[in-house]
Amino acid sequence: MAGAPVGGAEAFFTRLVPALARAGQPQLAVIRTNAPRESVLRDAGVQTLALPFRGKPDFITPWLFKKAARRYRPGIVLTWMNRATRAAPVGDWTLAARLGGYYDLKNYKRCDHLIGNTQDLRRYLIAQGVPEERAWYLPNFVDAERQPPADRSAFDTPKDAPLFLCLGRLHKNKGFDVALETLSRLPNAYLWIAGIGPEEARLKAHAERLGVADRVRFLGWRGDAPALFAAADVFLCSSRHEPLGNIVIEAWAQGVPVVAAAAQGPSQLIADGTTGLLAPVDDADALAAAAKRLIDDKALALDLAGKGHEAFQDRYTEAKVVAAYQDFFHRVRPLAAGGVSD
Numbered sequence: 001m002a003g004a005p006v007g008g009a010e011a012f013f014t015r016l017v018p019a020l021a022r023a024g025q026p027q028l029a030v031i032r033t034n035a036p037r038e039s040v041l042r043d044a045g046v047q048t049l050a051l052p053f054r055g056k057p058d059f060i061t062p063w064l065f066k067k068a069a070r071r072y073r074p075g076i077v078l079t080w081m082n083r084a085t086r087a088a089p090v091g092d093w094t095l096a097a098r099l100g101g102y103y104d105l106k107n108y109k110r111c112d113h114l115i116g117n118t119q120d121l122r123r124y125l126i127a128q129g130v131p132e133e134r135a136w137y138l139p140n141f142v143d144a145e146r147q148p149p150a151d152r153s154a155f156d157t158p159k160d161a162p163l164f165l166c167l168g169r170l171h172k173n174k175g176f177d178v179a180l181e182t183l184s185r186l187p188n189a190y191l192w193i194a195g196i197g198p199e200e201a202r203l204k205a206h207a208e209r210l211g212v213a214d215r216v217r218f219l220g221w222r223g224d225a226p227a228l229f230a231a232a233d234v235f236l237c238s239s240r241h242e243p244l245g246n247i248v249i250e251a252w253a254q255g256v257p258v259v260a261a262a263a264q265g266p267s268q269l270i271a272d273g274t275t276g277l278l279a280p281v282d283d284a285d286a287l288a289a290a291a292k293r294l295i296d297d298k299a300l301a302l303d304l305a306g307k308g309h310e311a312f313q314d315r316y317t318e319a320k321v322v323a324a325y326q327d328f329f330h331r332v333r334p335l336a337a338g339g340v341s342d
Helices: 010-020 035-043 060-072 081-085 120-126 176-184 200-210 225-231 246-253 264-269 283-295 298-313 319-333
Strands: 028-032 045-051 075-082 095-098 113-116 135-136 163-167 188-192 218-222 234-237 258-261 275-279
Touching: 010 035, 010 135, 010 246, 028 035, 028 319, 035 045, 035 298, 060 319, 075 081, 075 188, 081 135, 095 298, 095 319, 120 135, 120 264, 135 163, 135 298, 163 176, 176 188, 176 283, 225 246, 234 246, 234 283, 246 258, 246 298, 258 264, 258 298, 258 319, 275 283, 275 319, 283 298
Parallel strands: 028 045, 075 095, 095 113, 113 135, 163 188, 163 234, 188 218, 234 258, 258 275
Antiparallel strands: none
């Protein structure tokens, strides 16, 4: 995995690999040099190799990757996203790649199998010409550990104010500008935005223009998301582009009701009115109306949170997702290594 220092796909990688190790799966993790990520993996007992994974041209990484694979002799090489897949060696192992979005498949022509983390991504792969038996759906899981609520007073937030939480990279795709416009329609509410990214200065200026800067808290990148969820009344997903909606599953796991823009991922996950409330993308009025419903109707908020948690328990726990990955490994590894023909 050759990802960025932080991000959704990267966070799931550092959840899945240790979880597979706990399930007894032997692994060699080959990652882009990143000391915190190396520490997490090695602390989990995972053999880890850090490589440069530079941009094009990069001759050293593919050579070192191939050398490591020949020494380790895997049954499967599983790559994450474009850069790692481009550098992956071909050998007498199965080459599989996990996509986290609707990518151009030019980087995946050498792969034997492709994984989408939503059913819609699998349909996209098939529509792009990938045979059905080579296109797989394997979902993500999230950390369900609960923490005590974050102290609102530490972020100058009144105890009794309606509090909305947004999580994610501060990028245009996440629609945090719409979240701020939503807040401007809810005069008594506060908003916490946890994340870092290139849009931070623009978003703070937008909050000033809207007159809501005194009710917005930019928290930076946080490692205590469960505590933030526990302090919030509603999770607000304002993304205009969200292929999976992992953050929706996180909210479900923490028992927090969800209001989301109907981007690809959230609209596939959420049964509107049952496990959350959906509003059109880029529609602050509709998001504000949905959020106000949950603030005004505590019974509805509690019901949505409960049914969302049931959906999490049914499909997105660590045990269920790890079992799905292990079944995938069993099915696609070479027959000489004990794979199956079906």
